[in-house]
Amino acid sequence: MTDNTNPYLEPESPLDTAEAMEGLAEVSGPAAFKAKQKADQVEEANQALIDLTAKLTAMEEALAQSNDQLLRTVAEMDNLRKRSIREREDAGKYAITGFSKDLLDVADTFQRALQSIPADLREDARINSLIQGIEATERSLLTCFEKNGIKKIEPLDEPFNPNFHEVMFEAPVPGKAAGIIIQVIEPGYVINDRLLRPARVGVAKATPADGNLHVVDTQA
Secondary structure, rough: OOOOOOOOOOOOOOOHHHHHEEEEEEEEHHHHHHHHHHHHHEEEEEHHHHHHHHHHHHHHHHHHHHHHHHHHHHHHHHHHHHHHHHHHHHHHHHHHHHHHHHHHHHHOOOOOOOHHHOHHHHOOOOHHHHHHHHHHHHHHHHHHHHHEEEEOOOOOOOEEEOOEEEEEEEEOOOOOOEEEEEEEEEEEEEEEEEEEEEEEEEEOOOHHHHHOOOOOOOOO
């Protein structure tokens, strides 16, 4: 058997071998610690990134909710502004509605008074002068109505409209289609396109001879 021992080297003692192992442990120990320390730092950084991402997500959601609430508030304020303007305009247009309804009776009285005067009395100069005074007063009242947005509805020979007319009777009239107004019993009035009082009317009624039994809708 060949001896491969270097004759020029002194043999190692057991103590030298133990010291060498301790030295190796000393070299490998700090490296492992540094590796673990670095891994811990990476893990902490990753966790911090996760936490930061969660916070950013929560902030984005809160911002979105705040933005939505802001948009809702702005819309509500704009709607309130528009409603206030509309109510103010309506108040200006229709403030005299109650007073106007009371004056309609006065206008009706003038009209009935003029309609009740016999034709022969109009030939009397003194009576005719009185009649002209009543007519002038009625015209002044109607002019005052128009200045305040009040208009008379006299729908003779017009189709019946349940939004502005009230049927008092129906009667067949030759040459008149069903639903045509044949008589205005009492004129109606509107104030700025809002109904004050419907016109009370008589409406043509269809007959079998007309070949048209159309039924007039008299419901407002």
